[in-house]
Amino acid sequence: MxxxxxxxxxxxxxxxxxxxxxxxxxxxxxxxxxxxxxxxxxxxxxxxxxxxxxxxxxxxxxxxxxxxxxxxxxxxxxxxxxxxxxxxxxxxxxxxxxxxxxxxxxxxxxxxxxxxxxxxxxxxxxxxxxxxxxxxxxxxxxxxxxxTSGEGLHKRGFKQFTGKAPLRETMAAGFLRQMGYDGTQPVLDPMCGSGTFLLEAAEIAAGLPPGRARSFAFEQFAGVRSLTAAPDISHPPVLRYYGYDRDQGAIQGARANAERAGVADWTSFACQPISALTRPDGPPGLVMVNPPYGGRIGNIGQLYGLYASLGKVLTEQFQGWRVGLVTTDAKLAHTTGLKLDGGPPIPHGGLRVRLFQSGPL
Incomplete structure (x- = not known):
């Protein structure tokens, strides 16, 4: 060709x-x-x-x-x-x-x-x-x-479990890129749901191509057999990727997603509320979180307390870490009490979300 x-x-x-x-x-x-x-x-x-x-x-x-x-x-x-x-x-x-x-x-x-x-x-x-x-x-x-793709490229083939209103893998990868993530920082998600942020972060750190386990439309072109190849993990991550959620079913699903993606050795999931969040051992990294927001889940009036609690725990526990928070509502983001700058609006399920990010806490 x-x-x-x-x-x-x-x-x-x-x-x-x-x-x-x-x-x-x-x-x-x-x-x-x-x-x-x-x-x-x-x-x-x-x-x-x-x-x-x-x-x-x-x-x-x-x-x-x-x-x-x-x-x-x-x-x-x-x-x-x-x-x-x-x-x-x-x-x-x-x-x-x-x-x-x-x-x-x-x-x-x-x-x-x-x-x-x-x-x-x-x-x-x-x-x-x-x-x-x-x-x-x-x-x-x-x-x-x-x-040439067939199914949308956000469908990596590993995330069989999805929680409520999950981020697409392409969106999670974009927000990690906006945060300057390059695979050398630990990543923690205190409301991890199906674990999308953590799976993307661990795969980036391990050098695993996102399309390593799926097929594509171009493989059906004339004269083509297959151009996919087995992934080579040339640099296994030395850091860990931490996911927490108050829903035990979400934790089980995220753990299974990590197993299918081949990153379970570098990820850790636990069922716990935000109030129990503590800083893990090791160097500071990124807290990536996609909390509920009014247009997505529930009544927005009930969410201010959640965001305030999140901001309080992060301020107390995560000195030196940077925060990336995804929401539709700047008022909710600033309810955390963190100094956050909002990025460009990105379409998501009929809404427009933004990544609000902080400097080191």
Whole structure:
């Protein structure tokens, strides 16, 4: 496969973080755009982006771009694309089309032309759960892309247990990156739920690629068998990652998630309330916490006491540690009594959350 334009999508607000990650992965020509990062490459770069990016939610491969003023022209140019380079006759596809500000305005008709071109070229069947091929016509410019990821990249394959309103793994990784986490600090979550912050932190410290145990859509491309490989833990963490929750079921679930992820040796979970929280032995690190907030769980009026108690314990017990607190409400964050600076709003389940972080306590 020759070099193509590849787009990694991410949560709005994480574009600068994803750009830094893409540059660290050596993805050629990485440039930040609204909603993600664009770079150039072939199948090797597609595989690297899917398997190793912690922040990307999906990786799209652009396979064609041309002007189309009417349906006959669209049909002719779609048929000229070398579909056999990417698609197989035995792998079903699912097509999607969108038209904005264009002379071709009928999305269903555009999608039918795309289906026909694929069927005539490679004979791939159409199915609702097939490999996703997208046609976007904007201002008469037709762009054709293939989804190389399949399931969203936040689905690492390990977190089978989820608690109430869990953070996606990509969001947890982004907030850790905002805190400057690089795998050399201990991390503690006093309301850990399913353990997302701790799993991400331990995997980063161990150098484990997030996509090491799952499959991707690009593995069904023509001429591809599999580009995944067994992970190599070249530097096992010497630090531990601590999770606490008042819900015993959450602790059991988080522990099982850590076992599946292969990081149980470096994580420790215990059932206890915030009032019992004490500083662990060792150097200071990060306290990462995603407490309940009014738009997510319960009545916001009942949460001020919880946040105040959290701030009191952290102030008394965690001198030298830094705090990252995720919430929708700046008033709740500041109820902790900690000096917190809020980051950009990030969409989460219909809400917009922010990471509020402190300096060393």
């Amino acid at each position: 020759s070099d193509h334009t590849i787009f990694m999508a991410c949560l709005p607000g994480f574009e600068p973080l994803l750009l830094a990650e893409a540059q660290g992965l050596g993805l050629p020509g990485a440039t930040a755009l609204p909603g993600g990062v664009e770079f150039t490459g072939g199948l090797a770069e597609v595989a690297r982006a899917n398997r190793e990016s912690r922040l990307a939610s999906r990786v799209m491969l652009r396979i064609g771009e041309f002007r189309a003023m009417h349906l006959a022209q669209l049909d002719k140019r779609l048929h000229k694309l070398p579909w056999a380079e990417w698609l197989r006759p035995d792998v079903p596809v699912r097509v999607e089309a969108s038209c904005t500000r264009s002379r071709i305005y009928h999305q269903k008709a555009a999608a039918e032309r795309l289906e026909r071109a694929i069927a005539d070229s490679v004979g791939a069947p159409i199915a609702a759960d097939g490999l996703r091929v997208m046609l976007r016509i904007d201002d008469d410019l037709a762009t054709i892309s293939v989804d």
